[in-house]
Amino acid sequence: MGDTYEEIPRVELTAGAAALLRRLREAHGPLMFHQSGGCCDGSAPMCYPAGEFRTGASDVLLGELAVEGVGEPVEFWMSRTQYEAWAHTRLIVDVVAGRGSGFSLEAPEGVRFLIRSRVIGT
Template sequence: MTGSETIPDRVTATDAAIELIRKLKSIHGPVMFHQSGGCCDGSAPMCFPDGEFKTGDQDVLLGKIEGSPFYIGRAQFEYWQHTQLIIDVVDGRGGMFSLEGPEGKRFLTRSRIFSDDEWKALKKAEEQNPLISET
């Protein structure tokens, strides 16, 4: 990264995750993701047909992976705001409501802490276009 002009993505995906997302989109059409910190399926990223999971004021749109919107619960965002989420995929059963379950795979969130330069670039960009609205 050169200087603070490059704004890092808050969410990215590994090649394996992108491959699975493409497969799910070919089966189900457009998809969306939601990362919560709640009960049931824990804090696994969940994949749904686009629009099936209703987002609200307590959700933050982090970005898109493979063209699919990725939301996170506001409380989780507050906790993880200093990290880049890296969506990966591993063998095993995912969340029972998540689309990848029948594929024998599950999405998994990995993370890394933003560098000081990345953090400054993010904060500057988000001053102009906040992720969380102050309503």
């Protein structure tokens, strides 16, 4: 009999983030996330219409988030350098009140996506 284990998702959503994604999906169509760790919003995850942010060899697909009420999964991409720094963590996408990036779809909503993290195995 082979080894069995429960795979820990690398990225997941809070209920509040999932509710916001449902509203954004209704307004903008299929969605995606990218987290660069860049200068503009630090390590805030940015939400775009699917395919609007071009990913490449410097990016890693961490997961496809299933959101109830959204037909297709929401891909979550991260820059490879950011991924290397956070390789042993599970990311939790949350939403909080406050001004987010003007580039991310939630900006007009008066909220912003935020990453919380937990070391895998805890």
